[in-house]
Amino acid sequence: MTFHVVALFPSAFDSYLGESILKRAIEDKKVKVVFYNPRDYAYDKWNRIDQKPYGGGPGMVIQALPVARAIERAKKAAGRKKAKIIFFSPSGKQFDTPYAKKIAKSYDHIICVCGRYEGIDARVRRMFTMDEVSVGPYVLTGGELPAMIVMDSISRQVEGVLGNYDSREEERIASPDVYTRPEVVTYKSKNYRVPKVLLSGHRARIDEWKKGRMKPRG
Numbered sequence: 398m399t400f401h402v403v404a405l406f407p408s409a410f411d412s413y414l415g416e417s418i419l420k421r422a423i424e425d426k427k428v429k430v431v432f433y434n435p436r437d438y439a440y441d442k443w444n445r446i447d448q449k450p451y452g453g454g455p456g457m458v459i460q461a462l463p464v465a466r467a468i469e470r471a472k473k474a475a476g477r478k479k480a481k482i483i484f485f486s487p488s489g490k491q492f493d494t495p496y497a498k499k500i501a502k503s504y505d506h507i508i509c510v511c512g513r514y515e516g517i518d519a520r521v522r523r524m525f526t527m528d529e530v531s532v533g534p535y536v537l538t539g540g541e542l543p544a545m546i547v548m549d550s551i552s553r554q555v556e557g558v559l560g561n562y563d564s565r566e567e568e569r570i571a572s573p574d575v576y577t578r579p580e581v582v583t584y585k586s587k588n589y590r591v592p593k594v595l596l597s598g599h600r601a602r603i604d605e606w607k608k609g610r611m612k613p614r615g
C-alpha cells in the first residue's frame with residue numbers, strides 16, 4: 398500500500414510514522430509513504446502558495462495549481478494503477494472503518510490531499526475525482542492529522558501490518574475493557590480485581606461477557 402501525501406508540512410508526520418506498528422510496516426515494505434509539497438510547485442521564486450481569499454474574510458487560501466501539480470505528480474508515481482484521491486475537509490463525509498476496509502481492498506495507491514490555513518482553492522475539487530473526507534465534527538489547523546488517522550486506520554487493514562491479522566478487533570469479539578497481570582491491583586489501599594469470568598477459562602462464557610461489553614462498531 399502506497400500513501401502519496403500532498404502536504405505543506407511533511408515533517409509533521411515523522412514522529413508518528415517513526416514508532417511502533419507503522420514504523421515496522423514501513424521497514425517491512427508493507428506500507429510506503431511518499432510526500433509531495435505544493436511549495437515545490439509554486440509559481441514564484443519565493444515558493445509562495447497562499448493568497449488572500451476572493452470575497453474577503455480572514456486568513457489565507459492555498460492556491461489551486463501548486464496543489465494540482467502535486468496531485469498530478471503523485472498520480473504519475475502511482476503509474477497505471479488506479480489511485481484513490483482523498484481530499485480532507487471538515488465538511489466531508491465522516492471517515493469510518495467500513496470506508497477504510499473498502500479502500501484497502503480496492504486500491505494500492507492512496508493520494509491524501511491535506512489543506513492548511515483557510516483551506517485549498519475549491520477549483521482543485523473540480524479538477525480531480527476525489528472523496529471528500531472528514532475525520533470528525535471538529536475543525537483542525539491542517540489536514541496532516543486527518544491524513545495520519547486515515548493512513549493508520551487503512552494500514553491496519555493491510556495484511557501483515559498487524560502482528561496477527563486476526564487482531565483487527567472489528568473482525569472478532571473484542572471487549573473495549575481489557576485486563577492483564579496482576580490479578581489484583583492495589584492502588585491507594587483499594588483492591589481492583591479482574592472480572593472473575595476472564596479467569597474461568599470458559600471460552601463460551603468469556604465470549605458472552607465480551608459481547609456484553611461491546612459497543613456497535615463498523
Ligand code: SAH
Binds near residue numbers: 511515517531537540
Ligand atoms: N475555514 C476553513 C478551515 C479549514 S481547516 C474551513 O472551515 O473549512 C484547514 C485544513 O485542515 C482543511 O483544508 C482540511 O484539510 C483540514 N481539516 C481540518 N479539520 C478537518 C477535519 N475535521 N477533517 C478533515 N480535514 C480537516
